[in-house]
Amino acid sequence: MSFNICVLASGSKGNAALISTDKTKILLDAGISCRSIEQKLKSVGHRAQELDAVLITHCHWDHISGIKTLVKKYDLNVYTYYQNYGRLVSILGSGKNIIELDGNDFFIKEITVSPFELMHDIHCFGYSFYSRGKKITVMTDVGKITDYVRSRAKDSNILMIESNHDVQKLMSNRKYPQNLKDRIISDQGHLSNDLCADALTQLITEEGRQVVLAHLSQENNTPELAYTITANALKNRGIEAGKDIKLCVASQHKVSEILSVV
Numbered sequence: 001m002s003f004n005i006c007v008l009a010s011g012s013k014g015n016a017a018l019i020s021t022d023k024t025k026i027l028l029d030a031g032i033s034c035r036s037i038e039q040k041l042k043s044v045g046h047r048a049q050e051l052d053a054v055l056i057t058h059c060h061w062d063h064i065s066g067i068k069t070l071v072k073k074y075d076l077n078v079y080t081y082y083q084n085y086g087r088l089v090s091i092l093g094s095g096k097n098i099i100e101l102d103g104n105d106f107f108i109k110e111i112t113v114s115p116f117e118l119m120h121d122i123h124c125f126g127y128s129f130y131s132r133g134k135k136i137t138v139m140t141d142v143g144k145i146t147d148y149v150r151s152r153a154k155d156s157n158i159l160m161i162e163s164n165h166d167v168q169k170l171m172s173n174r175k176y177p178q179n180l181k182d183r184i185i186s187d188q189g190h191l192s193n194d195l196c197a198d199a200l201t202q203l204i205t206e207e208g209r210q211v212v213l214a215h216l217s218q219e220n221n222t223p224e225l226a227y228t229i230t231a232n233a234l235k236n237r238g239i240e241a242g243k244d245i246k247l248c249v250a251s252q253h254k255v256s257e258i259l260s261v262v
């Protein structure tokens with residue numbers, strides 16, 4: 001039996017990922033249209049009807065834009081932190097499908113979900129998913145990796161982590177006002193390629209051999225840049241990307257390959 005993650009979309013224009021075992025299918029975030037979710041799931045052999053639940057990291061639009069149609073069409077339960085309840089009720093029109101989380105671990109069928117708070121400019125949560133002793137962790141929209149977050153993410157078999165921007169590219173971007181730049185690079189903003197690479201040098205262990213770089217800014221980053229900065233940082237620690245670990249970059253438009261732990 002395998003335990004998988006497939007990134008349907010990742011980036012500032014919309015996010016969604018499927019965490020699955022043979023019997024359990026969880027959609028993490030619904031920040032693309034319901035139709036896109038349906039099509040992307042189909043492209044990897046799944047159907048939206050099979051989803052057991054939707055889990056929300058936070059209520060920025062790039063993580064919830066498709067939620068209303070999806071939840072209504074398939075009558076899905078939405079798991080989210082209690083701080084997001086009011087916002088989600090206003091989007092969904094009622095609280096009947098919302099299950100509020102209090103920070104404790106919980107189960108969705110055979111997957112155990114362990115939430116932990118991230119530093120972002122609204123309440124935002126990373127999640128570790130456990131099945132049969134294996135661990136998949138997802139943490140995006142995080143300005144700073146604290147010791148607490150590091151402790152929660154360690155020993156993940158698969159780790160999806162934000163590698164949002166290149167600081168130089170962001171700072172020289174004339175389309176972005178200074179206050180937006182300040183917000184992005186702050187501890188409550190998004191993780192730069194350098195901070196992501198630094199975190200990974202401490203998080204890669206014998207068990208954690210698959211990494212997905214995620215939530216790349218289309219304006220202020222490139223997949224090549226994100227990959228190279230992390231690969232170089234790991235190389236300095238004697239870890240070779242592509243050989244010692246699998247290092248992938250999630251795309252805004254293309255569905256990722258399915259990463260599995262058995």
Ligand SMILES: [Zn+2]
Binds near residue numbers: 011012015060062141
């Ligand atoms: Zn986001």
Ligand SMILES: [Zn+2]
Binds near residue numbers: 058060
């Ligand atoms: Zn956000």
